[in-house]
Amino acid sequence: MTDAIDAKLAELGLSLPEAAAPVAAYVPAVEAGGLLHVSGQLPFKDGQLMTGRLGEDRDLAFGQEAAQRCGLMLVAQIKKALGGDLGRVERIVKLGVFVNSAGSFTDQPKVANGASELMQALFGEAGRHARSAVGVPVLPLNAVVEVDAVVAIRG
Numbered sequence: 001m002t003d004a005i006d007a008k009l010a011e012l013g014l015s016l017p018e019a020a021a022p023v024a025a026y027v028p029a030v031e032a033g034g035l036l037h038v039s040g041q042l043p044f045k046d047g048q049l050m051t052g053r054l055g056e057d058r059d060l061a062f063g064q065e066a067a068q069r070c071g072l073m074l075v076a077q078i079k080k081a082l083g084g085d086l087g088r089v090e091r092i093v094k095l096g097v098f099v100n101s102a103g104s105f106t107d108q109p110k111v112a113n114g115a116s117e118l119m120q121a122l123f124g125e126a127g128r129h130a131r132s133a134v135g136v137p138v139l140p141l142n143a144v145v146e147v148d149a150v151v152a153i154r155g
Contacts, residue, residue, distance in 0.1 A: 043069035055105025067114030070147035
């Protein structure tokens with residue numbers, strides 16, 4: 001499966017980043033009861049954090065790309081937590097998407113599609129998931145989007 005995902009990434013013109021180290025007192029992922037809980041991941045493009053607030057100084061397209069970048073970082077964290085074996089992914093169970101947005105911005109679900117569509121493209125039917133998409137007034141480091149995940153894994 002790892003090779004298939006690498007091929008799909010290449011087809012999409014994307015690549016996995018290095019899994020980011022935690023920036024506070026937490027671990028990137030915890031495996032418990034057949035689930036991998038992945039901490040919230042921030043969007044990086046060309047080594048730079050994607051920052052701003054949707055509906056204020058950033059637009060929908062920027063938010064969707066940022067959510068996709070968060071999704072790439074999630075997959076990198078999943079791969080690292082599973083010792084490089086993405087074949088252990090049984091299903092992406094749920095994504096939580098937090099969007100740094102102005103009070104008048106209401107397209108959080110469209111922003112979240114950036115991450116959701118990536119999971120479906122990479123994992124097929126196993127990438128279809130439940131999801132929350134919420135607007136928040138601020139995110140760590142002024143990130144525009146943060147996404148966490150729950151993933152069912154094989155033993």
